[in-house]
Every structure is written in C-alpha cells, then in structure tokens.
Amino acid sequence: MSSVRPRRSVLYMPGANARALDKARTLPADALILDLEDAVSPDSKELARNQIAEAVKTGGYGYRELIVRINGLDTPWGLADLKAIAPLGADAILLPKVEDPATVSKAAIALEQAGASAKTTLWAMMETPLGILRAAEIAAVSKRLTCFVMGTSDLTKDLHARHTPLRLPMLTSLGLCLLAGRAYGLTILDGVYLDLKDEAGFEESCIQGLELGFDGKTLIHPSQVEPANKVFAPSxxxxxxxxxxxxxxxxxxxxxxxxxxxxxxxxxxxxxxxxxxxxxxxxxxxxxx
Structure with a gap:
C-alpha cells in the first residue's frame, strides 16, 4: 500500500492555453491532464504540442501527476504527439477513444521506440460503445496500461442517451469498466460534470462515483478541484x-x-x-x- 497515489481530482487543461498550463502549477489537483485532443482546434495542434512539451520539461508541478492526452493514433497528429512527449518523463500518456486492445499495444510499442522510461504509463479513455464492450480485453493487454478514464460525454452522445442526475443511462457502461479495471488492477476515474453552476449536482455526482467504486473524478474547471478532493478523501x-x-x-x-x-x-x-x-x-x- 505504500505506493498508493491519490487521484481524487484529475483536471483537464487545454494545451493551447499557456496561461492555463502555468496556473496548473498552483492548483490543488492530484493530477493534470494536459490536453492535445478535444480542447485544441486543428490549427493549434502543433502549438499545443510544443507548449505541453515545454511545460513537462520545465516541471514545477510538485506532487501533481502529469498526464498528456494525445490525439488518436489514427489521426494526422497522434503518433507525432506520442513521439514528442514520450521521452520527457510525463507520468502517463492518455489515449482517446480506445476501442480495442491493438490500440494500446501499438501505443506501448511506440513508447518503447520513442525512448519512454518505465515511469511513463498509458491511460485509456473509455468513451465509445465498442470500447466499453471490450473493456476486459483492453484492461488485460499491456502492463503499461494503468488507468481507465471514463469519457461519459462522448458515450452519452453515442448511446443516444441523456444526462440525468442519477446517471441511470450510464450505469451499465460504468459498471463494465469498473469490473474490468478492478479485475486487472487498474485505477479508474469517473467522467466529467458539465454544469459548472450546479455545485450541489456536482457534489452528488462525486458521491455517486465514490459509492460506485471510482478512485476519483475528471474535472473541467479549477472550481471543481476542492469538492472532488473532499468527497474522494477518506473521512x-x-x-x-x-x-x-x-x-x-x-x-x-x-x-x-x-x-x-x-x-x-x-x-x-x-x-x-x-x-x-x-x-x-x-x-x-x-x-x-
């Protein structure tokens, strides 16, 4: 148990926003996802990659775990993202929209070839119906893979479901990933809460995530960090x-x-x-x- 690492609050930070990357050094989040994917427009991909690479190299983030979400390996940017970040010592590289074990295997091989240390692990976004159905196969494929991140926004869209307070449309997907993650010793993080004005709803979502068995929650705004830290810490x-x-x-x-x-x-x-x-x-x- 000595190697346990708190991941109560895992905050997305847009890679194209240099001020946000700098501000992240002062936030009380357990981990930061420096994002090259959804939060970055196509014409800013290279700028964001360079800024994130510089931020990781410069450091100064203290205890905060640094994860870089790259673009998909099937996009024009994904492999270049991975090669640029791999040797810099980030704690993990987050793969978006993972739908099969082969994606993780390909990324693990690319990490080795790019000179990544053993410290840099892989995290997988679980955010499509096909990915959810293959959760156990994905969880088992590589020792580099250490964490599942639920992408509930994309999943809700693909399921033609609704965002509801109790998240009943999500429970099957959340449960399948929790089972697979725990079976293979992975950390697993709950999806984001989109309504920043609904503080009570956010806290309830955190409590539900804790009760379901998640290790922490992914966040979209610094204001969500402290409430998540409180809920996911032992009383x-x-x-x-x-x-x-x-x-x-x-x-x-x-x-x-x-x-x-x-x-x-x-x-x-x-x-x-x-x-x-x-x-x-x-x-x-x-x-x-």
Whole structure:
C-alpha cells in the first residue's frame, strides 16, 4: 500500500492555453491532464504540442501527476504527439477513444521506440460503445496500461442517451469498466460534470462515483478541484475506524485468536485489507500537506 497515489481530482487543461498550463502549477489537483485532443482546434495542434512539451520539461508541478492526452493514433497528429512527449518523463500518456486492445499495444510499442522510461504509463479513455464492450480485453493487454478514464460525454452522445442526475443511462457502461479495471488492477476515474453552476449536482455526482467504486473524478474547471478532493478523501471517521480495525486484528493475531470483534462487529481479512487501503490513501494525502 505504500505506493498508493491519490487521484481524487484529475483536471483537464487545454494545451493551447499557456496561461492555463502555468496556473496548473498552483492548483490543488492530484493530477493534470494536459490536453492535445478535444480542447485544441486543428490549427493549434502543433502549438499545443510544443507548449505541453515545454511545460513537462520545465516541471514545477510538485506532487501533481502529469498526464498528456494525445490525439488518436489514427489521426494526422497522434503518433507525432506520442513521439514528442514520450521521452520527457510525463507520468502517463492518455489515449482517446480506445476501442480495442491493438490500440494500446501499438501505443506501448511506440513508447518503447520513442525512448519512454518505465515511469511513463498509458491511460485509456473509455468513451465509445465498442470500447466499453471490450473493456476486459483492453484492461488485460499491456502492463503499461494503468488507468481507465471514463469519457461519459462522448458515450452519452453515442448511446443516444441523456444526462440525468442519477446517471441511470450510464450505469451499465460504468459498471463494465469498473469490473474490468478492478479485475486487472487498474485505477479508474469517473467522467466529467458539465454544469459548472450546479455545485450541489456536482457534489452528488462525486458521491455517486465514490459509492460506485471510482478512485476519483475528471474535472473541467479549477472550481471543481476542492469538492472532488473532499468527497474522494477518506473521512476522519473512516480513518479512525480503519486504524482501530488494523490494530485490533494485529492484536488478535498476536494472541492466536481466529475471531476478531470490534465494537460488536465481526472483522475479517477483507475488512482489514480495505482498512489498510483507506489508511494508505489518507497517509498519502496528508503527506502532500
């Protein structure tokens, strides 16, 4: 659990906006997705690539994880994006609209050939019906792949569905990706919330994502960072209960007891494993100050 990395808030930043890339160094987001795809017009692709490359090389982002979303490998810009970013030491390269394992395999090979270190992993956008149906195959294809990112806006469009408060049209897709991600040990991040004025709705969406099992949420505006950080961080009560479980279980083991009761509740290995995860996440967050 010592290697746990908080990804409560993962903020998209447009690569063509130099001021935004600079401002990101001061935001309390756990991770930043420097975007070359949706947020960049075709005539600004090269400018954005150069600006993101310079930002990654310059650094100064502190604990913030740096992910670069490139254009699709089937576009005129995708492979050039990957080759430009691969050797610079970004934490990950995010592949848009992944629909099959071959896309991930091709990107992994290109990363190796471009001189990427083992530190630079691959993340995959899950945002099309075909990609969702192949989630397990995609999750299993490469050790370079470490994270699924839900692209719920594109998915809603492709499904001819609606954005609703409870997101019932999304639950099948979210569930399939959660199952595949957890089965193969991936981080998985919830999709964005588009209505910046609806603060209460955003918080409810974060709470729902947490309850479903997501590690954090992708964001479209700095104002969403603090609420996401709050929801996806363990509460003081959770932390205290988790520490109590861990201590009681260790004491019972030392005494050779097979059954552990804490405040009248039966505690098993699965509870201890989850408690350790909660404490490790809390400690990692606290270490950031």
């Amino acid at each position: 003081e009560g959770e932390i205290a209960w988790s520490r109590k479980i861990i201590e009681a279980f260790a004491e019972a083991e030392a005494q050779g007891k097979g059954v552990v009761l804490v405040d009248g509740k039966l505690i098993e290995n699965l509870h201890v494993d989850n408690a350790r995860r909660v404490v490790a996440l809390a400690d990692a967050i606290a270490a950031r100050g």
